[in-house]
Amino acid sequence: xxxxxxxxxxVLFSGDLDKAIAAFIIANGAAAYDHEVTIFFTFWGxxxxxxxxxxxxxxxxxxxxxxxxxxxxxxxxxxxxxxxxGMGPQMIKHVMKKHRALSLPQLIExxxxxGVKLVxxxxxxxxxxxxxxxxxxxxxxxxxxAYLGDAAEAKVNLFI
Amino acid sequence: xxxxxxxxxxVLFSGDLDKAIAAFIIANGAAAYDHEVTIFFTFWGxxxxxxxxxxxxxxxxxxxxxxxxxxxxxxxxxxxxxxxxGMGPQMIKHVMKKHRALSLPQLIExxxxxGVKLVxxxxxxxxxxxxxxxxxxxxxxxxxxAYLGDAAEAKVNLFI
Amino acid sequence: xxxxxxxxxxVLFSGDLDKAIAAFIIANGAAAYDHEVTIFFTFWGxxxxxxxxxxxxxxxxxxxxxxxxxxxxxxxxxxxxxxxxGMGPQMIKHVMKKHRALSLPQLIExxxxxGVKLVxxxxxxxxxxxxxxxxxxxxxxxxxxAYLGDAAEAKVNLFI
Numbered sequence: 001x002x003x004x005x006x007x008x009x010x011v012l013f014s015g016d017l018d019k020a021i022a023a024f025i026i027a028n029g030a031a032a033y034d035h036e037v038t039i040f041f042t043f044w045g046x047x048x049x050x051x052x053x054x055x056x057x058x059x060x061x062x063x064x065x066x067x068x069x070x071x072x073x074x075x076x077x078x079x080x081x082x083x084x085x086g087m088g089p090q091m092i093k094h095v096m097k098k099h100r101a102l103s104l105p106q107l108i109e110x111x112x113x114x115g116v117k118l119v120x121x122x123x124x125x126x127x128x129x130x131x132x133x134x135x136x137x138x139x140x141x142x143x144x145x146a147y148l149g150d151a152a153e154a155k156v157n158l159f160i
Numbered sequence: 161x162x163x164x165x166x167x168x169x170x171v172l173f174s175g176d177l178d179k180a181i182a183a184f185i186i187a188n189g190a191a192a193y194d195h196e197v198t199i200f201f202t203f204w205g206x207x208x209x210x211x212x213x214x215x216x217x218x219x220x221x222x223x224x225x226x227x228x229x230x231x232x233x234x235x236x237x238x239x240x241x242x243x244x245x246g247m248g249p250q251m252i253k254h255v256m257k258k259h260r261a262l263s264l265p266q267l268i269e270x271x272x273x274x275g276v277k278l279v280x281x282x283x284x285x286x287x288x289x290x291x292x293x294x295x296x297x298x299x300x301x302x303x304x305x306a307y308l309g310d311a312a313e314a315k316v317n318l319f320i
Numbered sequence: 321x322x323x324x325x326x327x328x329x330x331v332l333f334s335g336d337l338d339k340a341i342a343a344f345i346i347a348n349g350a351a352a353y354d355h356e357v358t359i360f361f362t363f364w365g366x367x368x369x370x371x372x373x374x375x376x377x378x379x380x381x382x383x384x385x386x387x388x389x390x391x392x393x394x395x396x397x398x399x400x401x402x403x404x405x406g407m408g409p410q411m412i413k414h415v416m417k418k419h420r421a422l423s424l425p426q427l428i429e430x431x432x433x434x435g436v437k438l439v440x441x442x443x444x445x446x447x448x449x450x451x452x453x454x455x456x457x458x459x460x461x462x463x464x465x466a467y468l469g470d471a472a473e474a475k476v477n478l479f480i
Contacts, residue, residue, distance in 0.1 A: 006472055011318070013182055015241065018363055022333055022479075025443070029464040033472075043178055044241055062255060069242060081335065081364060082389060092447070095382060099446050123185070126259050127252070144189040151316045152166055152193075156471045158331070158479040159182075159318040171478070173342055175401065203338055204401055222415060229402060283345070286419050287412070304349040311476045312326055312355075319342075319478040 007154035008035040009147065014160055015044025015070070017077035017089050017104060023160045024107035030156065031114035038154075039111070040147045042121035045160075046128065047071045048108070049120055049135045063129025070128070074104040112138070119146065167314035168195040169307065174320055175204025175230070177237035177249050177264060183320045184267035190316065191274035198314075199271070200307045202281035205320075206288060207231045208268070209280055209295045223289025230288070234264040272298070279306065327474035328355040331467065334480055335364025335390070337397035337409050337424060343480045344427035350476065351434035358474075359431070360467045362441035365480075366448060367391045368428070369440055369455045383449025390448070394424040432458070439466065 008030040012023045023039060030037045041049055050073045059067065071077050079088040096103060102110060112118070118139040125131070125141075132141065151157045168190040172183045183199060190197045201209055210233045219227065231237050239248040256263060262270060272278070278299040285291070285301075292301070311317045328350040332343045343359060350357045361369055370393045379387065391397050399408040416423060422430060432438070438459040445451070445461075452461070471477045 008468075011182075011186075013179065013320075019333065022331075022362060025464055026331075026468070029468050033465075033468055035468075035472075042182060062251060066251075091382060091386075095447050095449070101443065101447065123261065127255050127261065129255070144185055145193075148168075148186070148189050148193055148195075148316070152195075154315075155474075156468070156477050157316050157318065158477065159320050160333075160479050171342075171346075173339065173480075202342060222411060226411075283421065287415050287421065289415070304345055305353075308328075308346070308349050308353055308355075308476070312353075314475075317476050317478065319480050 006033070006035045007150060008037045008156040009151045009154045009158070010037075010039045011147065011159045012039055012041050012045035012048065013043050014080070015047045015077060016080035017092065018079050019160050020045070020048050020074065020077060021104055021107065023158075024104065024111055026158065027116050028107060028110050028114060031111065031116050035156075036117075037111075038117040038119060038147075038150045040119045040121060040142075042124045043128070044070070046120055046125060046130055046135070047077065048074050048104075049118065049139060050130070051134055051136060055134045057131055057133060059129055066128050067130070067134070074108055077104070121147075166193070166195045167310060168197045168316040169311045169314045169318070170197070170199045171307065171319045172199055172201050172205035172208065173203050174240070175207045175237060176240035177252065178239050179320050180205070180208050180234065180237060181264055181267065183318075184264065184271055186318065187271050187276050188267060188274060191271065191276050195316075196277075197271075198277040198279060198307075198310045200279045200281060200302075202284045203288070204230070206280060206284060206290055206295070207237065208234050208264075209278065209299060210290070211294055211296060215294045217291055217293060219289055226288050227290070227294070234268055237264070281307075326353070326355045327470060328357045328476040329467065329471045329474045329478070330357070330359045331479045332359055332361050332365035332368065333363050334400070335367045335397060336400035337412065338399050339480050340365070340368050340394065340397060341424055341427065343478075344424065344431055346478065347436050348427060348430050348434060351431065351436050355476075356437075357431075358437040358439060358467075358470045360439045360441060360462075362444045363448070364390070366440060366444060366450055366455070367397065368394050368424075369438065369459060370450070371454055371456060375454045377451055377453060379449055386448050387450070387454070394428055397424070441467075
């Protein structure tokens with residue numbers, strides 16, 4: 001008799017470093033408890049998935065503007081408070097290192113190793129002009145219907 | 161044998177355009193899957209429900225001040241980030257139109273057609289000095305007890 | 321035959337007065353319905369639990385800086401919007417008093433009387449350099465594993 005694993009879903013809407021860290025700590029914790037975990041990245045949360053290096057793509061001027069103004073990847077995110085023009089994130093990263101806590105890029109790596117499903121919301125990718133080439137390789141792409149399918153079967157559903 | 165429909169509840173606390181759009185996209189998606197969906201509007205989220213046109217009402221000075229300073233309706237909300245003194249919302253509305261995505265007022269209309277229950281939190285209406293005459297017609301009014309009654313029966317509960 | 325009580329969990333990540341009020345209103349409502357309620361305080365939400373009075377502790381310079389810059393307790397939190405350099409919270413407190421709504425410190429007190437479990441996230445306490453002596457007496461301390469254990473058994477799980 002097979003038992004169905006528990007499921008956990010997180011919508012990561014926010015593009016803040018601190019909220020992304022919280023999302024990945026919860027996701028990794030749930031995966032360690034054998035939950036099937038999905039993080040659904042939408043709106044500013046998509047920035048967490050952007051590649052470090054700029055990717056050359058044909059874009060309209062508004063999409064280029066968005067691309068330029070939004071942080072490029074997990075290492076560039078700001079804090080939801082006490083950001084201080086970028087000093088805040090450095091302070092947080094410093095104390096995280098001091099306490100041997102995993103950095104956000106390491107938390108993302110761990111999540112992938114643990115089989116956490118990272119799903120980019122295609123509708124908001126369109127709106128913000130983000131293309132697959134700009135996002136981390138090996139993630140999935142889906143819309144709100146797929147999210148709801150997962151969420152309706154999950155015990156823990158969070159919007160962050 | 162009747163099956164009970166799945167339930168989904170969303171607390172819309174935020175008064176940000178982008179978060180309101182996310183809330184209504186999820187709500188409409190869930191309604192399309194035959195979930196019974198309730199959006200419970202509290203604090204700044206109540207501004208989403210305000211009528212476009214000013215409504216003449218007797219109010220104390222603090223309530224008048226709140227009323228004046230808070231955005232009047234779904235079309236006036238700002239963004240949670242990249243707001244740029246109101247330019248950000250115009251940019252988002254522009255790309256949404258370009259991608260034929262529904263605008264927030266259209267998303268609200270669709271939600272109502274699909275039977276999504278829109279509930280204004282009476283307690284925070286009192287705090288912010290908002291009166292029924294200022295909010296969209298045909299919505300419901302309730303307190304935290306009603307929300308919890310719905311949430312305890314729902315599979316998906318989000319706080320946005 | 322005993323019935324298991326419903327469970328509700330809230331992650332309070334935010335350090336905003338308005339969000340903390342919303343969290344405690346939901347928590348107290350759920351407790352009034354005999355739910356077993358846990359609020360898990362992480363990141364800026366920990367400031368809600370800080371004692372009013374300064375506590376003398378040996379800290380590194382970065383931890384001292386954090387301690388100095390973060391609000392000391394429920395009565396010092398700012399608003400997520402319309403904060404106006406501290407005038408906003410005064411306005412909200414004024415209307416809450418006028419409407420005989422409980423203040424945040426009173427909501428916290430009520431939650432404790434009703435047996436709501438207040439849990440401080442030890443990992444983020446470390447990061448922000450907060451020590452047990454600085455937080456309210458009689459709360460609990462745990463990590464993400466304990467949170468997930470509760471959340472997996474709860475009907476209502478919110479991230480605020």
